[in-house]
Amino acid sequence: MGSVIKVFIAEDQTMVRELLMNLLATEKNLEVIGSAANGLEAVRKINQLRPDLLILDAFMPGMNAVEVFNDIRNKLPKMRVLIISAHENASLVRQVLELGIHGFVEKSAPMDDLLLGVRKVAQGEVYFGPKIRALVRRVAGEKIEAMENLTNREKQIVKMIAESKTTKEIAYDLEISIKTVENHRTNLMAKLKLRDIAAVTRFAIEQGMVQTSSPR
Amino acid sequence: MGSVIKVFIAEDQTMVRELLMNLLATEKNLEVIGSAANGLEAVRKINQLRPDLLILDAFMPGMNAVEVFNDIRNKLPKMRVLIISAHENASLVRQVLELGIHGFVEKSAPMDDLLLGVRKVAQGEVYFGPKIRALVRRVAGEKIEAMENLTNREKQIVKMIAESKTTKEIAYDLEISIKTVENHRTNLMAKLKLRDIAAVTRFAIEQGMVQTSSPR
DNA sequence: TTTTCCATGGGGGTTATCCCCTATCGTCAG
DNA sequence: CTGACGATAGGGGATAACCCCCATGGAAAA
Numbered sequence A, B: 001m002g003s004v005i006k007v008f009i010a011e012d013q014t015m016v017r018e019l020l021m022n023l024l025a026t027e028k029n030l031e032v033i034g035s036a037a038n039g040l041e042a043v044r045k046i047n048q049l050r051p052d053l054l055i056l057d058a059f060m061p062g063m064n065a066v067e068v069f070n071d072i073r074n075k076l077p078k079m080r081v082l083i084i085s086a087h088e089n090a091s092l093v094r095q096v097l098e099l100g101i102h103g104f105v106e107k108s109a110p111m112d113d114l115l116l117g118v119r120k121v122a123q124g125e126v127y128f129g130p131k132i133r134a135l136v137r138r139v140a141g142e143k144i145e146a147m148e149n150l151t152n153r154e155k156q157i158v159k160m161i162a163e164s165k166t167t168k169e170i171a172y173d174l175e176i177s178i179k180t181v182e183n184h185r186t187n188l189m190a191k192l193k194l195r196d197i198a199a200v201t202r203f204a205i206e207q208g209m210v211q212t213s214s215p216r
Numbered sequence C: 001t002t003t004t005c006c007a008t009g010g011g012g013g014t015t016a017t018c019c020c021c022t023a024t025c026g027t028c029a030g
Numbered sequence D: 001c002t003g004a005c006g007a008t009a010g011g012g013g014a015t016a017a018c019c020c021c022c023a024t025g026g027a028a029a030a
Helices: A014-025 A039-049 A065-072 A090-099 A111-122 A130-139 A142-149 A152-162 A167-174 A178-192 A197-206 B014-025 B039-049 B065-072 B090-099 B111-122 B130-139 B143-149 B152-162 B167-174 B178-192 B197-206
Strands: A005-010 A030-036 A053-057 A080-085 A103-106 B005-010 B030-036 B053-057 B080-085 B103-106
Touching: A005 A014, A005 A039, A014 A030, A014 B014, A014 B111, A030 A039, A039 A065, A053 A065, A053 A111, A065 A080, A065 A090, A080 A111, A103 A111, A103 A130, A111 B014, A152 A167, A152 A178, A152 A197, A152 B197, A167 A178, A178 A197, A197 B152, A197 B197, B005 B014, B005 B039, B014 B030, B030 B039, B039 B065, B053 B065, B053 B111, B065 B080, B065 B090, B080 B111, B103 B111, B103 B130, B152 B167, B152 B178, B152 B197, B167 B178, B178 B197
Parallel strands: A005 A030, A005 A053, A053 A080, A080 A103, B005 B030, B005 B053, B053 B080, B080 B103
Antiparallel strands: none
């Protein structure tokens, strides 16, 4: 590969964004062609600029990395993606693996690991930071597995329960009977081995399905 | 102030830490005398190095900024502290204000605001980033105030509810009658304007009273 | 083609939550 | 001293949550 690789940076933390831009400016073969500080801006600019490599912060205002990726993957199937994240979130890591994203580095990693990740992913290889590798090993099981056992309907209802919706309201919203919602609730709680609404709510928050600052 | 200000940086994100160290190295009057990537390491080194200015990440592995500050405030009462945070957490901002910390800048703020914050706090002034200022205005009233209106008994019970304890279990644990617990629950929910367990759970998590990974 | 899984709906019951009330006793501030 | 507040305890009732059970139709997998 002799040509220059066009890089786009999507990162809401100004400090990190600036650092990356300065850092990559000194790299041969790389050219930073743009940046964004939130998900929507990122999607718009990426579609326009069509970079070869996207460095994407895991959590940005509005959209997370997976949502951004889903919005652009079909339009730019050859683009390579490196996720950087402040948190080693098990659920996110799993989604990232499933989506076939090429790299994931935690922000607490040494700078060398970050640069290595950028270079590897830029060259078409795959790279995961040390903590992410450890997490992938450790986490193969646990709640993520339980989460996978939930049907789409059940996931939908977990979220609504954690948002303080009552069974009646859920039934109305989904246009199904109260009894069906009760059955789904019973089944999902059994699968997750949870016994009450408080536990379901904690689970949903942990999985990033709802925020603490939900309505009501 | 003609003398050189000794700065210590506590930040787990390597990128941000490196950026700050490089950035502050070019500042006159400032000298970076050390850094740490987690709370314990920070406390140890700060006690040893006795910096004049501490730049402290809000959330680090093991201890958060408030815990670190509480550990060192009495030993180094004249040290100035600037918090930097990726999240604009209402509860944290309130604690920070109460503790008399001198500055708080969000990581998504422009670099100019960050540098301004460092300079102001270093010079003995107070500085809060744009989003933090907005948050303080917006939030001065809402849930934080409500939280303050809770009695100790009520706070205790909020926590237990969010930990999936039933009314009966709470009554047993606190050695009071079920009816008293119900009354406390009713009162606290009215004060917080919450209508069900899911909302109480989200509130408790938001306030840092419980973790999502609670038992059960 | 069976079998398995999912979504749907219901019967029937126990327990917990949620919402009104009233009331006593002690403490602390005005 | 009086009034406000917090912690305690209770009555009574409506609704929601929680836990079994069973059944059906469709889709997907074996």
